[in-house]
Amino acid sequence: MSRTQTIWIGIGVVLLALSFFAQNLLPDYAVRVLTITCINALLVASMAPANGMTGVFSLGHVGFVAVGAYAAGILSLPVATKGSMLPDLPGWLAGWYLSFLPSTLVAGCVTAAVAIVVGAPLLRLSGHFVSVATLGFLVIVNEIVINADSLTRGARTFTGVPLETTLPWALGWLVVGLIALGRIASSPTGRAWRATREDVVAARAIGIETQPTRLSAFVLGAFFAGIGGALYAHYLGSFSPKSFLFAYTFTLISMLVIGGMGSLSGAVLGTVVVTALSEVLRNLERGMDFGALSIPPLYGASQIALGLLFIAIMILRPEGLLGPREIRFPNARSPKETTHDSAAP
Amino acid sequence: MTGADTDALLVTSGLTRTFGRLVALRNLAITVRRNEIFGVIGPNGSGKSTFFNLVTGFIRADAGEITFDGAPIANLPATEIVRRGIARTFQGTRLFRGLSVRDNLLAAAALRSPVNWWDGLLGTPVLARAEAASGRRADELLAMISLTARADAKAGDLPYGDQRRLELARALATGPRLLMLDEPAAGMDAAETKALLDLIKDLRKRENLTVIVVEHDMELIMNLCDRVHVLAQGETVFEGTPAEVQAHPKVRDVYLGADEEAAA
Numbered sequence: 001m002s003r004t005q006t007i008w009i010g011i012g013v014v015l016l017a018l019s020f021f022a023q024n025l026l027p028d029y030a031v032r033v034l035t036i037t038c039i040n041a042l043l044v045a046s047m048a049p050a051n052g053m054t055g056v057f058s059l060g061h062v063g064f065v066a067v068g069a070y071a072a073g074i075l076s077l078p079v080a081t082k083g084s085m086l087p088d089l090p091g092w093l094a095g096w097y098l099s100f101l102p103s104t105l106v107a108g109c110v111t112a113a114v115a116i117v118v119g120a121p122l123l124r125l126s127g128h129f130v131s132v133a134t135l136g137f138l139v140i141v142n143e144i145v146i147n148a149d150s151l152t153r154g155a156r157t158f159t160g161v162p163l164e165t166t167l168p169w170a171l172g173w174l175v176v177g178l179i180a181l182g183r184i185a186s187s188p189t190g191r192a193w194r195a196t197r198e199d200v201v202a203a204r205a206i207g208i209e210t211q212p213t214r215l216s217a218f219v220l221g222a223f224f225a226g227i228g229g230a231l232y233a234h235y236l237g238s239f240s241p242k243s244f245l246f247a248y249t250f251t252l253i254s255m256l257v258i259g260g261m262g263s264l265s266g267a268v269l270g271t272v273v274v275t276a277l278s279e280v281l282r283n284l285e286r287g288m289d290f291g292a293l294s295i296p297p298l299y300g301a302s303q304i305a306l307g308l309l310f311i312a313i314m315i316l317r318p319e320g321l322l323g324p325r326e327i328r329f330p331n332a333r334s335p336k337e338t339t340h341d342s343a344a345p
Numbered sequence: 346m347t348g349a350d351t352d353a354l355l356v357t358s359g360l361t362r363t364f365g366r367l368v369a370l371r372n373l374a375i376t377v378r379r380n381e382i383f384g385v386i387g388p389n390g391s392g393k394s395t396f397f398n399l400v401t402g403f404i405r406a407d408a409g410e411i412t413f414d415g416a417p418i419a420n421l422p423a424t425e426i427v428r429r430g431i432a433r434t435f436q437g438t439r440l441f442r443g444l445s446v447r448d449n450l451l452a453a454a455a456l457r458s459p460v461n462w463w464d465g466l467l468g469t470p471v472l473a474r475a476e477a478a479s480g481r482r483a484d485e486l487l488a489m490i491s492l493t494a495r496a497d498a499k500a501g502d503l504p505y506g507d508q509r510r511l512e513l514a515r516a517l518a519t520g521p522r523l524l525m526l527d528e529p530a531a532g533m534d535a536a537e538t539k540a541l542l543d544l545i546k547d548l549r550k551r552e553n554l555t556v557i558v559v560e561h562d563m564e565l566i567m568n569l570c571d572r573v574h575v576l577a578q579g580e581t582v583f584e585g586t587p588a589e590v591q592a593h594p595k596v597r598d599v600y601l602g603a604d605e606e607a608a609a
């Protein structure tokens with residue numbers, strides 16, 4: 001394992017230990033923001049393999065989050081609640097109950113399976129065509145959720161999911177997700193992903209088949225999107241189809257793009273920056289009173305500010321804050337010369 | 346069977362490819378022997394790259410056969426053909442420009458040291474062995490093209506001549522028996538071209554390679570190749586040793602004449 005990986009895992013473990021205390025010591029508001037940041041960071045990081053590393057810019061990721069949330073929700077409703085909430089549930093599901101961790105894992109697997117089915121035809125496309133097609137997937141998932149009444153309560157709010165996602169759970173899954181994604185991304189598999197992003201023809205010339213390679217990134221990302229969706233379901237307790245549509249898509253994509261698409265550090269950084277900014281702005285837009293100085297309320301200003309930030313990054317630093325680079329800790333023993341040409345254009 | 350046949354590594358017969366009404370290659374019959382350096386020359390648009398694309402599986406033949414080491418390979422996918430031992434470079438470079446120089450080589454070396462994604466996830470012994478093997482091969486190739494010091498640079502940031510040699514090294518990293526180079530010296534200065542000549546000759550010996558070279562640089566072709574095949578408008582004009590090719594009047598007409606005119 002590289003030194004960088006070891007240090008990151010160490011940081012993750014320390015933070016995880018701290019989170020057990022933090023959830024009791026910090027105010028509820030802070031715990032809530034941190035928990036959601038962890039879930040979002042997992043979701044954004046899970047977009048990095050396909051969108052950032054293979055260059056398949058999917059806009060349908062939130063469709064996978066929805067699949068994960070509903071799968072976990074249906075599986076983990078207590079059997080008694082199922083009777084009243086989802087009376088038309090097929091028999092085999094109605095009598096089935098899974099607790100938090102198993103339902104989360106199953107949700108991840110279900111989502112990955114959906115990604116195999118969706119990705120196999122979609123990933124034959126390239127460039128903008130994939131983006132448009134994956135957007136279609138997002139809309140289709142939404143329609144299915146709305147129409148599959150017996151499973152999802154249709155457009156009505158799905159509620160009653162046990163509230164199990166705590167800060168340590170969310171952070172724990174984030175750490176697991178980042179380690180898993182990071183290890184695969186830095187392995188030959190990740191190299192093949194990036195090769196298909198850089199030049200499909202050259203990749204074929206060295207034996208890399210485009211479609212299976214991209215599919216592996218897509219499915220792996222979908223697995224963690226499903227996990228993130230399950231964490232959401234268990235955090236909010238109730239949600240509806242419109243929770244997983246364009247607004248959330250824009251939020252996650254802007255986090256990914258602002259942080260830098262090609263790297264996991266970028267995904268996390270983007271999530272933290274966007275979340276911090278929107279929290280600050282959201283509090284500001286309500287207006288404030290500092291005795292003499294008072295700021296009038298400016299509702300909607302935070303969304304506008306985020307939109308502007310997004311545009312500014314696109315113009316000034318289209319690769320995002322970190323670009324394709326990971327934050328690294330250079331090896332202490334063999335100090336490699338730092339000849340990276342990292343000057344951004 | 347004659348001795349020449351068992352000596353043949355790549356054989357094409359009746360190889361034909363059209364684009365719309367244009368016949369890019371007509372009835373091409375070429376035999377490349379083991380361990381030789383075989384040149385393919387001809388004016389622009391004579392079908393040289395089309396021949397490369399057909400052999401390496403990037404386009405399909407309308408008719409004809411291709412055998413490599415006795416096995417038919419026409420219409421196999423490109424990924425399978427490189428697995429069987431034919432590696433190529435492209436006219437104009439096709440590097441993974443955003444990847445490091447070393448990663449360009451590692452990506453190609455993975456063909457001979459394959460791992461699954463779970464090997465990366467779990468850090469299995471398979472991964473360790475594969476990464477060690479690919480790493481050794483990459484370092485060896487980096488030294489060969491004198492780019493060891495720039496291993497971590499972005500491939501797209503290299504000077505053009507270095508990019509060409511990196512692409513050649515990347516093809517070698519796939520462990521080929523036949524190496525096909527499409528205009529490897531294009532854009533190189535005289536010194537770089539000379540170094541390339543020595544490199545290819547050295548490679549043939551060290552790696553027991555067979556090489557097919559398409560080049561417009563006649564001096565390079567004449568100094569490098571054992572035999573040269575001349576194409577014009579998709580058809581064979583002549584095939585022979587460099588000396589024979591240079592002396593042949595038809596070749597002068599279609600190619601060298603045109604070249605001299607252009608130079609004059």
Ligand SMILES: Nc1ncnc2c1ncn2[C@@H]1O[C@H](COP(=O)(O)OP(=O)(O)OP(=O)(O)O)[C@@H](O)[C@H]1O
Pocket residue numbers: 364367368369387388389390391392393394395396436
């Ligand atoms: N994909 C394609 N679609 C249409 N026409 C093509 C295609 N590829 C090649 N051609 C045509 O086929 C003919 C042969 O092209 P080819 O690239 O093989 O020539 P070449 O000998 O490599 O030339 P050059 O020296 O310019 O590289 C040319 O007339 C070219 O325009």
Ligand SMILES: [Mg+2]
Pocket residue numbers: 393394395436527
């Ligand atoms: Mg050509």
